[in-house]
Amino acid sequence: MKPIRLSILMQKIVRQLVCKENQSHFSNSILPLLLPTCGQVRFIWQINNQGTWLYLYDTADWEQTLLDRIAEYHAQDVSNIYYLYDRQKLLPVFENDVRHIAQKRIEARQKKSIKAECNDSGS
Numbered sequence: 001m002k003p004i005r006l007s008i009l010m011q012k013i014v015r016q017l018v019c020k021e022n023q024s025h026f027s028n029s030i031l032p033l034l035l036p037t038c039g040q041v042r043f044i045w046q047i048n049n050q051g052t053w054l055y056l057y058d059t060a061d062w063e064q065t066l067l068d069r070i071a072e073y074h075a076q077d078v079s080n081i082y083y084l085y086d087r088q089k090l091l092p093v094f095e096n097d098v099r100h101i102a103q104k105r106i107e108a109r110q111k112k113s114i115k116a117e118c119n120d121s122g123s
Contacts, residue, residue: 001088003039007031009090010045017047017081025051044098045083045090048073063102070099 001009014026033054034043042057044066053069055062073080084093084101 001039001085001090003035003037006039006085006090007034010034013047013083014052017049018051019049022049022051030054040087042087043085044093044101045085046070046098047081047083048078050078063105066102067099070095 010030011026014023018026030052033056037056044055046053046055046066046069053066055066070080080095082093082095082098083090084098085091
């Protein structure tokens with residue numbers, strides 16, 4: 001999806017789901033992260049009436065931040081909507097799927113780390 005089309009779609013979603021007083025967060029914080037990627041970076045987008053959060057796949061340790069934020073909003077009884085961008089489409093996704101994606105990525109990174117440590121100690 002072209003970056004301008006993606007940003008217009010996301011702005012429409014923000015106007016529908018985020019309280020008016022919190023909509024500027026998207027323009028001031030999310031768009032500056034998103035536009036330089038030219039639509040070529042996968043991400044998960046979290047939305048609630050308080051604002052939106054973008055988790056770029058190429059950002060370090062975004063998974064734990066996402067999982068922590070999910071838990072925090074559950075404790076506050078705030079519901080969230082999630083979208084997954086796969087470099088072509090912005091698709092709605094269930095929270096359980098988002099949690100699963102984040103947990104699997106953390107597990108894969110831990111396995112790589114353990115494997116690298118074993119290779120380094122075996123040298």
